[in-house]
Amino acid sequence: MKILIDARCVRAGRTGVGYATEEMMRALDGAGASVHEISALTLDPQEWNPALTRIALRKVTVDYESHPAGEIYENLKLTRLMQRERIDVFWGPAFLVPWVPTKAKKVVTVHDVTMFSHPKAYPSRFARYMRQAVRQSVRAADAVICPSRHAAEELERLLPRKARKVCVVPQAASPFFSPGSGEEELPAGLDRPYLLAIGAGDPRKNPEGMYAVLEQMNQLAPGRFQFVVVGGKGGGPKSPGVIRLDRVDRAILRRLYRNAALYVSASVAEGFGLPLLEAMACGCPVAASDIPAHREVGGTAAIYFNPEQPVEAARKIGDLVGDDAQLGRFREEGFRQSARFHWEKSADLLMEVFESLGMEPGA
Secondary structure: OEEEOOOOOOOOOOOHHHHHHHHHHHHOOHHHHHHEEEEEEOHHHOOOOOOOOOEEEOOOOOOOOOHHHHHHHHHHHHHHHHHHHOOOEEEEOOOOOOOOOOOOOEEEEEOOOOOHHHHOOOOHHHHHHHHHHHHHHHHHHHHHEEEHHHHHHHHHHHHHHHHHEEEOOOOOOOOOOOOOOOOOOOOOOOOOOOEEEOOOOOOHHHHHHHHHHHHHHHOOOOOOHHHHHHHOOOOOOOOOOOEEEOOOHHEEEEEEHOOOOOEOOOOOOOOOOHHHHHHHHHHOOOOEOHHHHHHHHHHEEEEEEOOOOHHHHHHHHHHHHHHHHHHHHHHHHHHHHHHHOOHHHHHHHHHHHHHHHHOOOOO
């Protein structure tokens, strides 16, 4: 079977979708690629370091974020390539597949539906485009992948006629995220103990709610903790003890997880909640907003709070960080919870989808 993957989201400055695609492809580079012929589109082969061993990279120059050049490439040149190369299955891991009919079976990953449920989190034109793109891609796809049961159920409610196509393939923390062997050097200006939050520049991460909880924490325990907020430099209230960092690379992020007293997520909408697993894999206890995706991913290894009730949330978090025995229990349970998710298992599930489509008539 010949499989083609659109891996153009694995790029410099990539977001969570790009990292998830890279991890999945590295897992597919094992047994699946030894049985089937797999190739992938990439904007920059140098982004693949270490290099893939079995999946062949095809360099392309057209970015899917370029409009209308991206749509023209996706629905004309790419489909011709698929026909010429006799591709059996095409996977679009970043919300998009060609909308026009193709002989190749098409699989699209829809990571979340926040462009429908929380459109104000995006620039208005981009939200409109993404709603159209998701509808068209789901309509054109032969199978739809979601990272969680919650994301799948939301998509099924929005597009009920397509429910039979939807499969759940979970994500996982990269093996890169692991516990450290001791205290590590922190970025300048940071001191232990600190609480860690990520994504303050993204409205879906609910920065206002997060800052409200942190402010209450500061009132309950003045000067006890620093609050390290990644992705929110220059934003938010000028609260004492709050250290804001721009986006950081993965090596620094791992260091921040490893040395934090607690990771705090106040998100109002998630398709999966990968940072919870990353924090747990690094030995960092987790407190998360009580939303379905967080419950599905975090299980009993996290405490949950309502960010709309910052006083109660701050007390709950304060009780946890003040109890070393509880922190230790959540740290150990976090290791077990993160270990329940494996990219290799997820790659096997995805390959099952590919193989089921590849055996259908006309594939």
